[in-house]
Amino acid sequence: MFVKPINGGLYDSISYMVGSGKEAILIDAGVPADKVMAAEKELNTSIKKIILSHGHIDHLLYVDDIAQKTNAMVYIHIDDEQSMTDARFNISAYTGKASTFKSKYEILREGNSIKVGELDFKIIHTPGHTCGSICIQVENLLFSGDTLFKFGYGRVDLPNGNFSDIYNSIVEKLFILPGETIVYPGHGESTTITDEIRSNPIKNAVQW
Numbered sequence: 001m002f003v004k005p006i007n008g009g010l011y012d013s014i015s016y017m018v019g020s021g022k023e024a025i026l027i028d029a030g031v032p033a034d035k036v037m038a039a040e041k042e043l044n045t046s047i048k049k050i051i052l053s054h055g056h057i058d059h060l061l062y063v064d065d066i067a068q069k070t071n072a073m074v075y076i077h078i079d080d081e082q083s084m085t086d087a088r089f090n091i092s093a094y095t096g097k098a099s100t101f102k103s104k105y106e107i108l109r110e111g112n113s114i115k116v117g118e119l120d121f122k123i124i125h126t127p128g129h130t131c132g133s134i135c136i137q138v139e140n141l142l143f144s145g146d147t148l149f150k151f152g153y154g155r156v157d158l159p160n161g162n163f164s165d166i167y168n169s170i171v172e173k174l175f176i177l178p179g180e181t182i183v184y185p186g187h188g189e190s191t192t193i194t195d196e197i198r199s200n201p202i203k204n205a206v207q208w
Helices: 033-043 063-070 078-086 161-176 193-201
Strands: 001-004 015-020 023-028 044-052 073-077 105-108 111-114 118-125 134-138 141-145 184-186
Touching: 001 033, 015 033, 015 118, 015 141, 023 033, 023 111, 033 044, 033 063, 044 063, 044 111, 063 073, 073 078, 078 105, 118 161, 161 193
Parallel strands: 023 044, 044 073, 073 105, 141 184
Antiparallel strands: 001 015, 015 023, 111 118, 118 134, 134 141
């Protein structure tokens, strides 16, 4: 299995190309298509599917362009489906350039599994940053979008954010994963579940 972080996304978001051999998935689409296609060529692989960790503009801005160039199917959780067609829901309406998207997509729900090549990607619904935020688990890796960061967690003051939800998502769903699980967030450096259990401020945050 290979993991290729692709930096340079909107608001410093990171996309990840993950796969085995000739087939790969792309997690998030906030990075320009030329960067994605260059990584695909470098790895001599083919992107078959695009999984969106949530519906904010910095993670889906280039989804139409990437999907067109790769012919990959797009996947998004049902609770963030509206972000594809509603600029207020994906918050681009508040950034000065309202954006909506036309890519064909399929709906994800808690517990779904997406197979690419020999790899199974398990969908964990982790609402809080948005109502349809997900984390994607494959083997000992977790792609956490904007739910869990290294020594931090996603903001909840944007539309559809909820602190109680993100607290429960992290503590009840992510902190029960094996400690050696490597976490790749949508922004910033990688970490592990053990390190986050020890040091993440979510444990001592006051719910409101």
